[in-house]
Every structure is written in C-alpha cells, then in structure tokens.
Amino acid sequence: MTTVEQAEKLILAQVKDYGDETVPFEQALGKVLAEPIKADRDLPPFNRVTMDGIAIKYQAVENGICTFHIKATQAAGDVPVEITDSNECIEIMTGAVLPSSVNTVIRYEDLEMRAGLASIKVEGIKQGQNIHVQGADKKQHEVLAASGQLVTPAIISLAASVGKTHLLVKKMPKVVIISSGDELVDVHETPSPYQIRKSNSYTVKAVLQQHGLQPDILHIPDDPEITKAQIQQCLLNYDVLLLSGGISMGKFDYIPQALEDLQAEKIFHKVAQRPGKPFWFGRYQDKALVFAFPGNPVATFMCLHRYFLTWLNTTLGLAEQSPVYAVLAKDFKFQPPLQYYLQVKLNSNLQGQLIASPVEGNGSGDFANLADTEAFLELPMERDDFKQGEVFRIWKFV
CATH class of the missing domain: 3.40.980.10 (MoaB/Mog-like domain)
Incomplete structure (x- = not known):
C-alpha cells in the first residue's frame, strides 16, 4: 500500500x-502573480507630511524663534505654498506635499494657536520630524511585489497605488x-x-x-x-x-x-x-x-x-510553506498501522506554543465535528500510542 x-x-x-493570463487587478485576489509589480514613481512620490500641524524652516528654531505667523493653510492634494521669511509657517495637513522652503513639521499637540500665530510649547523639536521622505519606501522602477506571490488585499492595494489596472497571473x-x-x-x-x-x-x-x-x-x-x-x-x-x-x-x-x-x-x-x-x-x-x-x-x-x-x-509556483507543528493536549491511542489524521482544536499557551486538543468523532462520516475543529494532526503510522506534550505536524483548514 x-x-x-x-x-x-x-x-x-x-x-x-x-500558463498565464491577464486579469483586471480587482479580480486577481487569490491568484498568483506571474510578473513583478514595480513602482511607477518614487514611494512616497513627494516629501509627505505625516502629522497635522505647521511646517517651518528648522533654522528658525535654531535662531530662537518660537512663534510663527501662519501664512496659509495647505491640505492634502493642494499645490504647495512657500514661505519667504523664517518667522512664517504653513498650517499643513497629513498627506500634504511638504513645500520646498520648509523642512520640519510640528504637530498641533505641541503648539498654541491664536490669532493667526502658532507658538511652540515643547522642547526637543528635531529637524525633519513628521516627514515621510520621497522615495523612502521604494524608488521608481523598484519591485514592490515579486512574481510568484499570492495576490492578497495588500497586493491589490499596491497594484492600485501604482496604476496597475491589469495583472499577469498564473492561470488556474x-x-x-x-x-x-x-x-x-x-x-x-x-x-x-x-x-x-x-x-x-x-x-x-x-x-x-x-x-x-x-x-x-x-x-x-x-x-x-x-x-x-x-x-x-x-x-x-x-x-x-x-x-x-x-x-x-x-x-x-x-x-x-x-x-x-x-x-x-x-x-x-x-x-x-x-x-x-x-x-x-x-x-x-x-x-x-x-x-x-x-x-x-x-x-x-x-x-x-x-x-x-x-x-x-x-x-502555481507558490513558495513552499514551512510545516506547522502543535503540541498534543492529551494522550491518544490509535491501533491500525495507518497514518492517522486527528481532528483538533487549536489554542496557544502562555509560552507561545500551539496546543492541539483532539476532538474525537465517529469516524470519517462524522462531518459535524469539522465545524468545531481547525486542523488535522498528523500522527505517524509507526506508532499507536501518542502522549500529551509530544509535537506533531498539523494541517490547518481554518
């Protein structure tokens, strides 16, 4: 046998x-990439503000300036507004392009805002803070997702972010x-x-x-x-x-x-x-x-x-997954000389171990137990007596 x-x-x-086929990116979930997804421009594509607050030139702080005149307000998607004097600032929102004339963002929580002025009320302002620098994640043409990856919601997000409306995937x-x-x-x-x-x-x-x-x-x-x-x-x-x-x-x-x-x-x-x-x-x-x-x-x-x-x-060319193992929660016996797949519930203990608790049914026709279990524990055919605390491979189905 x-x-x-x-x-x-x-x-x-x-x-x-x-073979391969091309599908709209929103229909590619669960398929496998047959081509890499590359950045069509730097990510982020500009110096991006990461906190709501004001944007200043840091040298002003070095020169002792702590109160700034608000020149304008700039939202995400707006054309950047530049300052001309060191005592000026731009009230700026998360996701906005950082104007080239400023280099530091101070969040609202660290400011006192009054009558068109913004005053710093904390110590320790650092140059370049609260800015996601252009290209910090990926440079233009760099690979974002390699060929052979399973298309997950995160991959769908990447495809959308670089304008990849269609994806080449492995044909099922x-x-x-x-x-x-x-x-x-x-x-x-x-x-x-x-x-x-x-x-x-x-x-x-x-x-x-x-x-x-x-x-x-x-x-x-x-x-x-x-x-x-x-x-x-x-x-x-x-x-x-x-x-x-x-x-x-x-x-x-x-x-x-x-x-x-x-x-x-x-x-x-x-x-x-x-x-x-x-x-x-x-x-x-x-x-x-x-x-x-x-x-x-x-x-x-x-x-x-x-x-x-x-x-x-x-x-489909998916990378082989490392086997997953679990600890048997209680003693178990199985007599015929066959490899046995025991239905188990999975939990973890305080030591981070995966614990497999047997759910014994009435044979292979007892499908009701499948709703109450999460995996099969693979017990080797060379043995018929399995002890609590022993470790065996599992095949998860939930």
Whole structure:
C-alpha cells in the first residue's frame, strides 16, 4: 500500500504549468502573480507630511524663534505654498506635499494657536520630524511585489497605488467536482430515510473558492455506462477531476473500472492513512489529473487539504510553506498501522506554543465535528500510542 509520503511525492511529480493570463487587478485576489509589480514613481512620490500641524524652516528654531505667523493653510492634494521669511509657517495637513522652503513639521499637540500665530510649547523639536521622505519606501522602477506571490488585499492595494489596472497571473487549472451515488439528492430536496444530501461537492467547492478556483459540479448516478460516458467527457474537458465517492470495493463503485476502461493511468490506489485510505490518483494522457477521494465527508476534506491543495500551490509556483507543528493536549491511542489524521482544536499557551486538543468523532462520516475543529494532526503510522506534550505536524483548514 502506498504511504502518505510516497503519495505526496507521486502527486507532486504531476505538477504542470497551465500558463498565464491577464486579469483586471480587482479580480486577481487569490491568484498568483506571474510578473513583478514595480513602482511607477518614487514611494512616497513627494516629501509627505505625516502629522497635522505647521511646517517651518528648522533654522528658525535654531535662531530662537518660537512663534510663527501662519501664512496659509495647505491640505492634502493642494499645490504647495512657500514661505519667504523664517518667522512664517504653513498650517499643513497629513498627506500634504511638504513645500520646498520648509523642512520640519510640528504637530498641533505641541503648539498654541491664536490669532493667526502658532507658538511652540515643547522642547526637543528635531529637524525633519513628521516627514515621510520621497522615495523612502521604494524608488521608481523598484519591485514592490515579486512574481510568484499570492495576490492578497495588500497586493491589490499596491497594484492600485501604482496604476496597475491589469495583472499577469498564473492561470488556474479548470476543475470539476464529481459526486456519485443514487443515495445522494440535491440540497433543496427532502431526502428519504435512506438518502442524504450532496454536501461533499459544496464543501469542496467552498474550499477551492477560497483558493481562487471556480470549479464546476457534476453528479453521476450508479450506472456503469453513464459513469463511463460522463467521466470520459470530463477527462477531455477539464484539467483536474476531483471525485468524491465510488472508488472503494463496493458493488456499485464503478469509477475505478470506468477510469481503467478509458485508459486513465492509475498512479496509486489506497494510501496507508485514516481517514482516506481508498484514495485513487491518476492521469489521463497529458490532459487531466484525477483525484478520486473516498465519499466519507471527513476523508474527502482531509485528502483535499493534504494532497490537492499541496499540488495546487506547487503547480502555481507558490513558495513552499514551512510545516506547522502543535503540541498534543492529551494522550491518544490509535491501533491500525495507518497514518492517522486527528481532528483538533487549536489554542496557544502562555509560552507561545500551539496546543492541539483532539476532538474525537465517529469516524470519517462524522462531518459535524469539522465545524468545531481547525486542523488535522498528523500522527505517524509507526506508532499507536501518542502522549500529551509530544509535537506533531498539523494541517490547518481554518
């Protein structure tokens, strides 16, 4: 049986570049930059005032002047007003351009304002205070965000600030989510006592949308010919098939046979893990990859985060994240020789450690616990007894 480490290695061997595309910057959130964003001018583009108050020439303070005539008031966006005498000042607002004839800003809190005069009432005024110097952040043409970065709200802000109305980003693979089984009914329907609603597909879709994907959804009934025909169409029209259910050893699990009949290459089937042992992974020529997860909700959810998102991030060229570890909050035993993914709640203690508290459910079909947990704790298959205080890797899903 394939180990977790082997499965990950085999999946990452199938990384493929899907090319680039240009999108409006406000639609780029969650995508990955395929080009650097550069400053179109110095940042800030001028000597910018950082406090409301007055702007003076510092040499006046050195010469003993502490009261200044207010020549004018200048707001952010106004044309700068210059002084001609050292005993003059400009009443100035945060964000305004600093006039070239002044070099120091004194905030209102340090002044007494009366009858067109501003008097300094504190000691320790320093030349150049409360000024954000032109180009202090970045010079024109310097890189603000490197290629390969995930587009976050901060990246959107950078793009807007330099007038980058369109961004070149990595093209996302075209994904379809496929469920199967006559026991599944649509969400809006009332199931019979022996049926359940199609929740898995919407769970997977919600996760993928968080990562910038907009997948399609398809349901296949328990019919071998329909299964084969539908799978064939998906193999020809999508980059990735994410299947939930129909891949175990049941009499009505037609998907593995359909994939074999269609000459999809099985790279592995079954992984030494719980949940998610029946996981099937393969490819169809150079056209499509197939991630066929078990139908149990927790198994689907775990495999999606542990394998598919790892593959997706690598495919998009995102830098590999350092593993995150947590301390087990209490003793835990698990008997079968499988790598176990334990649902946990996360908290931190006063020492700054991440603490993982097990939330034991009723197997991989117990999806209710997913709403009360935040991560899977990865417990190695070589052991069956895990002690409080031991440290293990976690896979966060919240």
